[in-house]
Amino acid sequence: MAARATVVGSGPxxxxxxxxxxxxxxxxxxxxxxxxxxxxxxxxxxxxxGFVHDVCSAVHPAALTSPFFRxxxxxxxxxxxxxxxxxxxxxxxxxxxxxxxxxxxxVAGLGPDGPAWRRLLAPLARRIDEVVSFTGDQLLRMPxxxxxxxxxxxxxxxxxxxxxxxxxxxxxxxxxxxxxxxNTRMPSLASSAAGMLLAAHGHSTGWPVPRGSAQAIADAxxxxxxxxxxxxxxxxRVGTLADLDWGDPENDLLVLDTSPRLLLTAPHLPPRYxxxxxxxxxxxxxxxxDFALDGPVPWANPEVSASPTVHLGxxxxxxxxAEAEVSHGRIPEHPYVLVVQPSVIDPTRAPEGKxxxxxxxxxxxxxxxxxxxxxxxxxxxxxxxxxxLILASSHVAAAEREEINPAEIGGDILGGAxxxxxxxxxxxxxxxxxxxxxxxxxLASAATPPGPAVHGMNGWYAARTALRDxxxxxxxxxxxxxxxxxxx
Numbered sequence: 001m002a003a004r005a006t007v008v009g010s011g012p013x014x015x016x017x018x019x020x021x022x023x024x025x026x027x028x029x030x031x032x033x034x035x036x037x038x039x040x041x042x043x044x045x046x047x048x049x050g051f052v053h054d055v056c057s058a059v060h061p062a063a064l065t066s067p068f069f070r071x072x073x074x075x076x077x078x079x080x081x082x083x084x085x086x087x088x089x090x091x092x093x094x095x096x097x098x099x100x101x102x103x104x105x106x107v108a109g110l111g112p113d114g115p116a117w118r119r120l121l122a123p124l125a126r127r128i129d130e131v132v133s134f135t136g137d138q139l140l141r142m143p144x145x146x147x148x149x150x151x152x153x154x155x156x157x158x159x160x161x162x163x164x165x166x167x168x169x170x171x172x173x174x175x176x177x178x179x180x181x182x183n184t185r186m187p188s189l190a191s192s193a194a195g196m197l198l199a200a201h202g203h204s205t206g207w208p209v210p211r212g213s214a215q216a217i218a219d220a221x222x223x224x225x226x227x228x229x230x231x232x233x234x235x236x237r238v239g240t241l242a243d244l245d246w247g248d249p250e251n252d253l254l255v256l257d258t259s260p261r262l263l264l265t266a267p268h269l270p271p272r273y274x275x276x277x278x279x280x281x282x283x284x285x286x287x288x289x290d291f292a293l294d295g296p297v298p299w300a301n302p303e304v305s306a307s308p309t310v311h312l313g314x315x316x317x318x319x320x321x322a323e324a325e326v327s328h329g330r331i332p333e334h335p336y337v338l339v340v341q342p343s344v345i346d347p348t349r350a351p352e353g354k355x356x357x358x359x360x361x362x363x364x365x366x367x368x369x370x371x372x373x374x375x376x377x378x379x380x381x382x383x384x385x386x387x388x389l390i391l392a393s394s395h396v397a398a399a400e401r402e403e404i405n406p407a408e409i410g411g412d413i414l415g416g417a418x419x420x421x422x423x424x425x426x427x428x429x430x431x432x433x434x435x436x437x438x439x440x441x442x443l444a445s446a447a448t449p450p451g452p453a454v455h456g457m458n459g460w461y462a463a464r465t466a467l468r469d470x471x472x473x474x475x476x477x478x479x480x481x482x483x484x485x486x487x488x
Contacts (some may be wrong), residue, residue, distance in 0.1 A: 002027045004038050005253040006246040008238050009407060009445065011039025014257025015221035016068055016456030017064035017444045022228035027373070030230065033237035035223055037383045039257070039405060039445075040413070041454060043213035045272065047292035047392040056356045057454055058340040059266055059309050061086075061198055063217070064205040065132045066455035071477040076224060076295035077220035079211035081345045086202030089170075089177045090382035091314065092212050096301035103203040105329065107179025113171035120175075122163065123151050135197055136450045152196065160192040169315050175199065176319050177311025180336050182327045183284055184418045186323045209308050209342050213349065217454065237406070240265035241441075249440045250353040253466050257444045258456035258460065259407045259415070260427040263304035263436060273428065280427040280447065281419075283365030284326045285411030287397035289419070291357040292350070292391045297341055308345050312337040312378045326362045331369055335361040337378045339423075359409040365410035367398040376442070398485055407445055426451060434462040435469070442466050 005021045006015050010032040022028040036042060039056070045052040064080060072149025080103065089097045100106045103122055107114035124131050130145035131152055143149035158165065159175070166172045179186060179195030201207065205409055210216040222232060238244055238258075242265055246254045254263055260277045263269060299305055313319040313336035322332040343355035350356045359375050371394045380386045396404070407415065415424055426433060427447050434442050434449075444462035446452040460477075467475045 003251060003253070003257060004029070004247050005176065005466075006031065007257065007444075008244075008246070009039060009257030010037040010218065010222075010232060011257050011407070011445070012041055012217060012454050012456050013392050013444045013462075014039065014255070014448065014460035015218060015225065016459030017255045017257065017463040018230055018459075019072065019221055019224050019228070020068075020460055021255070021466070022225050022230040024463075024467055024475070026253070026258045028225065028228075028230040030225070030232040031236045031238055032232060032234045033406060034404070035235055037232060037234065038218035039215040039217055039407070043215035046290040046394040051292045051354070051356050052349045053290040053356055053394075054142045054212050054340075054342075054358055057214055057460045058342060059207050059209055060214070060217070060454045061201040061205075061207045062132075062453040062455040064200065064208055065128055066130075066457060067136070067477060068456045070461040071481050072219055072224065074217070077223065078216045080208040081211055081385045082206040082208045083308055083345050084308065085303070086207040086305040087178065087309040087311060088304040089174045090299060090301055090304050091173060093168060094300040095170065096299075096304050097170040097305055098307065099174055099178075099199065099202045101203065101206045104467065106203070110171045110174075111164045111168065116165045120155060121203055124148075124196065125203035127151075128200055128204035131197065131200055135193070135454070147215045148408045156189060156192045156196055157197065160187050160189045161485055162187055164316065172316040172416070173314070173319070176316040177313065177329070177336075178202070178309065180313070180319055180323060181338070183286065183414060184329050186320050189420045190418050190423060193423070201234050205365060207309055207336050209345055211346055211348060211451075214454075221456075238262070242267055252440060253470070255459075255462055255466065256442065257407070259271055259409050259445065260443060260447050261409065263438070263441075263443070264443070266438055268438075269306075273437050276425075276428045280425070281417040281422065282363050282409040282412040283417055285365045285367060285413065286360045286370045286401070286413045287363045287369065287398045288358070288360040288396045288401075289375050291359070292393070293355040295353060295355055295389055295390045296344065296355050297357065297379065297383045297389070298385045304382075305341075305344055306343050308340055310339040310341065312339060312382060323362065326364060329364045331363050331367065331371070331374075335371070335374055335378065335400070337361045337375050343362065363398050365398065365412060368400070368410065369397060370395050414452040415416055416449065423451065432465055434465045435460070440466075
């Protein structure tokens with residue numbers, strides 16, 4: 001009888017762990033609380049018939065550089081649409097700053113700040129795989145490319161200061177919009193690190209969108225799992241580990257693509273580890289609105305329509321003010337808004353001539369505020385006439401996100417507050433943070449290194465750690481995709 005593994009959660013990390021373990025020869029069963037698989041890449045109906053909406057993530061900069069997705073050859077099964085413009089940032093007076101996939105075009109558009117933009121990002125974009133190698137593991141290990149790690153670190157430190165290397169508000173706002181993805185205090189080392197990584201991807205592999213919906217990622221991973229004998233059970237919520245029948249802890253594996261808090265429900269969890277899990281912090285959160293539109297967004301600057309991803313909030317100073325309000329537990333009057341308009345590159349998302357729009361803003365943890373009007377007002381500010389195009393909208397408050405996905409504590413979509421401390425302690429300080437002190441139990445969610453993003457690496461590292469513990473061998477991706485490792 002083959003060794004068995006149970007995976008709780010069918011987000012991209014859970015499915016990646018399941019694929020790795022199934023390819024290694026284990027009998028794998030995935031348990032998912034929702035009616036459908038996908039977690040952070042789930043898609044479905046939210047407004048009107050014929051409009052396809054992404055429930056959580058919609059644009060995936062880390063997917064094309066993910067070592068696990070590359071080894072799996074995910075691009076053979078997901079049609080990635082890479083836009084000419086990675087992200088756009090409208091400003092007052094019909095102006096806009098555009099981060100084109102082509103860095104030369106970006107530099108030309110930023111005028112006097114073009115050379116500074118090139119100096120900042122071109123060295124990282126040229127070595128994106130080395131940057132990912134450093135940022136995509138954990139910080140307690142010696143980087144394999146120390147020079148690139150040093151380049152990245154110096155740029156992160158420089159952009160964690162209140163000042164910027166830019167003279168114009170356009171370039172400063174363009175970078176700040178990317179840094180604000182971290183949903184943490186700004187400026188800070190944490191926000192700078194996250195933003196620099198995203199910005200570097202913008203000029204290397206780009207910020208791709210899967211044709212059809214983000215669900216295509218989950219479906220492709222699930223298909224590989226099924227091909228290797230795995231199973232998935234939906235509508236199966238795991239409330240406590242004490243009630244979970246996952247086999248013999250001495251022989252079977254349990255992998256959790258969940259909040260670390262689920263571990264607190266396990267009998268005999270060592271007190272020191274339990275205290276660390278209780279100290280692990282969450283927030284701020286995200287509140288989201290999906291729109292069904294009667295046509296494309298009428299941006300005051302037409303070039304904004306070239307990018308699926310749009311950052312709204314005005315100048316750098318306005319964004320810093322808005323994010324400071326959130327960090328102090330308040331909802332800003334004029335928020336930073338992350339907008340995705342997939343219809344500009346993927347016409348399959350809506351009926352002909354119509355469009356879908358995905359938008360979220362940062363709010364305090366556990367907020368139940370409806371931010372539909374605040375988001376609508378910010379879009380209208382830079383796209384007059386937007387209101388007239390709205391056919392329907394659907395709002396999900398931050399507190400409701402946890403009800404949809406138990407891993408999103410209080411609406412935190414990043415798996416835990418993204419701070420410098422929690423980059424090292426995610427969720428504990430360890431050279432192998434995916435391993436828990438419970439025999440055969442591993443953590444694979446965004447609460448482990450390398451943190452949030454759709455790349456499957458958290459799941460792969462958890463599976464690799466489990467396989468190493470079981471076999472005594474240091475399994476690499478070439479081994480995994482070359483044949484079975486664990487016999488029946």
